[in-house]
Amino acid sequence: MRNYYRVMLGRGNMYADVCRQRGFIGAGFDIKQDLSNSLPENWREFNQKFIPIFLEVNPSKSKIAAGLSCGALHTISKGIQVGDIVLSPNRQGRYFVGEVTGEYRFVAGSDQPHQRAVAWHEELVDRSDMSESLRNSAGSIGTVSNISKYREELEQLIKDEAKTQALVSQDPTVEDATVFALEKHLEDFLVANWSSTPLGNTHDLYETEESSGQQFPTDTGPIDLLAISKDKQELLVVELKKGRASDAVVGQIQRYMGYVKEDVAEDHQRVRGVIIALDDDKRIRRALQVAQGIDFYRYEVKFDLIKS
Structure with a gap:
């Protein structure tokens, strides 16, 4: 293909x-x-x-x-x-x-x-x-x-050919296609509004002349978001769950953190991770009890109608 x-x-x-x-x-x-x-x-x-x-x-x-x-x-x-x-x-x-x-x-x-x-x-x-x-x-x-x-x-x-069939993820680890579609847009929202998020208070999106922190390339796939602390001492790997199985996303972020530690971080920089999901996930929380350096965040979607 x-x-x-x-x-x-x-x-x-x-x-x-x-x-x-x-x-x-x-x-x-x-x-x-x-x-x-x-x-x-x-x-x-x-x-x-x-x-x-x-x-x-x-x-x-x-x-x-x-x-x-x-x-x-x-x-x-x-x-x-x-x-x-x-x-x-x-x-x-x-x-x-x-x-x-x-x-x-x-x-x-x-x-x-x-x-x-x-x-x-x-x-x-x-x-x-x-x-x-x-x-x-x-x-x-x-x-x-x-x-x-x-x-x-x-x-x-x-x-210029019309295609009416919706895009469907071919990732076998995806358990919820609806959440997968929602969180693909959430990634772009986080980038556009990074400074307004809790993570934006302590970290900036990683950026060089050659790459941005969004979809940062690694040898096992792209990281959703890569950020760096404002004091330049910490690199932060951010992964959205995207409807995937809990064990899969924890294993994936650990692989990404290993890559960043080996191939991106300078000797004085530490590496941490963040997983973001729609629901409070008990399986992720249990996995993270024995996984060092990874935090879990839950996001909320709010929708208002304003008459004009």
Whole structure:
């Protein structure tokens, strides 16, 4: 099954027009060597080799920024498959759309030497036609964003074919599809209103030049929200239950916390977790009695009608 990616082509997407005219997507990240023989399937192996090279050229960058940059370079060069669809903003409220048609190639002397051939469509997708959730994901900070979870909506937008069947989660751990749908929107609400939440009093959403704290990528899936304490001493992994089985969400947040501790946190930073759910969940509470460093929050939905 093909995947869908939003790709930024240079800072501020400055190379988008050139890439569309010449039929490719590309990246640089100050890595000037041919990667043809240096693209393992596992991006972590790639990062281990190229993070030191990136930091040697960019000594002022953090370990996190280096990891995100190298991870994005691996995704563009290796992770995206032939047949996958890429979207890239044209800086005028629309997105170029194309299908990846070629494997990795190195073009020495180019501003974006690490390239993939792309057959760009004539039609563009209007940002205003996207759902709010897709707009947020397609507009997230970072070089590459996997937006495949909006596959059906994107197919409708790209092919202009009406699709009336509601989106249904294929995650076997989802127990309540209604709550799953509600909490997908809650994630966007939390981002938009972060400063007004209790977590926003002590933490800011994590942000770098390459990524935002929403849907932060890991090797076992994206974290719903990643935040950092205002004193920069703590990273906070936030997961919405999204109708999933309690044991599944506790195990998942523990895996994410392990990843953040190993691959994102600096030596002086600690890692904690938060699970947010609609109902007071006894199974989660019992699991958290023996799980260190994870808090549980319950949210309420309030609805008012105001006559005008």
